[in-house]
Amino acid sequence: MNDTATELDLGFLATLSVLYVEDEDEVREALARYLRRRCPKLELARNGKEGLEMFRAKHYDVVVTDVKMPIMDGLEMARNIKSIKEEVPVIIVTAYNEVDYFLRAIEVGVNRYVKKPLDPDELLLAIYKSTIIHFHQRELEHKRQSSYDSVNDALIALGHAIMKRNPYTETHEARVAKLAVAIAEDLCLPLDQIEGIRLAAEIHDIGNLDVLEDVLRSPHKLTAQEFEEVSRHPQSGFEILGDIAFPWPIAQIIVQHHERMDGSGYPKGLKGDEILLEARIVGVADALEAMTSARPHRPAYGVETALAEIKAKRGTLFDPAVVDSCVRVLEQANLDFWGVKP
Ligand SMILES: [Fe+2]
Ligand SMILES: [Fe+2]
Structure with a gap:
């Protein structure tokens, strides 16, 4: 092993699933012996067709292939693999350097090539370079997701703390x-949009942080001044x-x-489509x-009563499609959506 290979992150290389496609038995076995020392999850195929079938069954992290092979050549296999999973790196090992061949390699989206006679360390380096970028991207994405999850959790915790100011x-x-997400799912909205609705609903009254606590806990029907607050x-x-x-x-x-x-409504008195569907x-x-929960100045209404009230305001206060969806969701749950009925 020369200096190049020892500089690589060997722990990372060992995690890679590598497919190596080569029709010459001797070359394949000799190189496999070398590569397996660094990439134990290496698997072998004898031609492009076999390689493609193996890739279809199991999406490898990287594919290394010879070009000239019987049944299906390396570039044809690469083209098929890219159509299954475009981002998978394909490295070709070749003795050819004709213009036609290079154009075809570019056209099928080959990521790297290593020339014959093959230097195994050069191939290992090519495997490393073509995969480490994706690995870092995945790690970054993972970090972004977990930092988003933390912000999300912190906001929800803050929302809970605010709601605790009023036990009602x-x-x-x-x-x-829970209900907003069920309505959004019933309306077949995209998953990403539903996630936004879920988070917004979880903290939708976060502005109560800025409302006088006495007013939030008011034991009577709100006065005009309290309502304004x-x-x-x-x-x-x-x-x-x-x-x-x-x-x-x-x-x-x-x-x-x-x-x-x-x-x-308030604060702006927006109408119809001026209001976001999510809102x-x-x-x-x-x-x-709110109607189905008790407040200091009134008892909880039953779901039937609350639903009748929402239906009565269908088209005036509330979006007709959203009301219809809400009715469907609650009826599907037998009017026991939050599991409160005995
Ligand atoms: Fe509110
Ligand atoms: Fe609310």
Whole structure:
């Protein structure tokens, strides 16, 4: 092993699943003996057709192939492999350097080539270089995802802490999120959009942080002044989250969750399509959940009563498609969506 190979991250190389395709038995076995010392998950094929079948059965991290082979040549196999999984690196081992051949190699998307007579260390380096980039990208993506998850969890914890200021609404956001997600799924929205709805619903009343605690805990029906105080919470939520770069319009959903189809909502009095679909969904889930939960100044309404109220406001306050979906979701759950019926 020369200096080049010893500089490589051998631990990483050992994790790679490598497919090596070569028709000459002697060459294949000799190189396999060498490669297996660094890449124990190496598997062998004798021609392009066999290699392609093996790749179809198991997507390898990297493919190394000879070019000229019977049944199916290396470039034809590479073209097929790229059509199955474009990002998989394909390295060709070749003695040819004609223009035609290179054009074909570029056309099929071959990533690297190693010339014959083969220097095994050079091949190992090519394997390493063609895969380590993807590995780092995956690691970065993983880190991004876990940092997103942490921010998400922190926000939800903050939301719970805020809701705890009012014991009557402690589980409100989680219940709204569950219903909003079920409505979004019923409407067959893309998974990514549903994830945005879920997160927004989980923290939709985060602006209550800025509302006087006495008003939140008010034991009587709110006075006009108290209602004005509470009505600031969507805008406050927007301002709290405004600078966080979410991959979804979380702050917009939150600021709009009390907007209503006929323009009677707040804070801006938006109408119809001016309100994000996500906010229309959270708005319906929020209104229904709030009615089914007790408040200091009134008992909880039954789901039937709350649903009748939502249906009565279908098209005026609430989006008709969202109301219809909400009805379907609750009826499918036998009106026991949150599992509260005895
Ligand atoms: Fe709210
Ligand atoms: Fe709410």
